[in-house]
Amino acid sequence: MVDVKRYTLSEVAQNKGREGQAIWVVYKDSVYDVTNYIREHPGGEDTIIEEAGLDATKVFDSVGHTADAKTIMEKLKIGELVEHEKKYDENGKKKKKVVTVPPEKYNRSCINVITCGLLG
Numbered sequence: 001m002v003d004v005k006r007y008t009l010s011e012v013a014q015n016k017g018r019e020g021q022a023i024w025v026v027y028k029d030s031v032y033d034v035t036n037y038i039r040e041h042p043g044g045e046d047t048i049i050e051e052a053g054l055d056a057t058k059v060f061d062s063v064g065h066t067a068d069a070k071t072i073m074e075k076l077k078i079g080e081l082v083e084h085e086k087k088y089d090e091n092g093k094k095k096k097k098v099v100t101v102p103p104e105k106y107n108r109s110c111i112n113v114i115t116c117g118l119l120g
């Protein structure tokens with residue numbers, strides 16, 4: 001099994017195509033090197049350059065790219081975001097944010113509810 005390379009969003013942001021840099025974009029937690037592809041892009045170079053170094057998931061989907069585009073992307077993939085920066089689950093669905101309440105805070109708010117209940 002080949003290990004997938006992991007990148008942080010700030011590493012991706014270093015690749016905006018400036019001064020000979022590569023051009024990377026993120027789509028659904030995967031990182032793509034589109035440096036050599038932009039010239040062939042049917043939607044024009046500028047559309048991708050505007051997203052260079054960023055998470056382009058929303059704009060990419062809003063354009064309604066076909067399965068052809070996804071096939072091309074497979075060849076351009078260079079890695080994935082580090083686990084804690086991932087926003088999608090294994091089915092490509094957006095992860096729900098889990099908010100954990102520290103126990104001491106929870107207790108305090110419980111007491112507040114009881115106190116307010118008694119006073120009110």
Ligand code: HEM
Nearest residue numbers: 032034042043047048051056059063065066068069072073
């Ligand atoms: C790895 C990244 C990308 C790949 C491989 C890709 C590929 C393609 C392909 C193959 C098409 C032709 C239609 C289709 O088959 O879907 C297309 C169209 C288009 N793409 Fe992308 N695309 C990428 C990223 C983006 C991004 C980030 C944008 C930003 C908005 C974008 C904007 C467009 C637009 C506006 C069109 C429509 C062109 C038209 O219909 O005249 N693409 N893209």
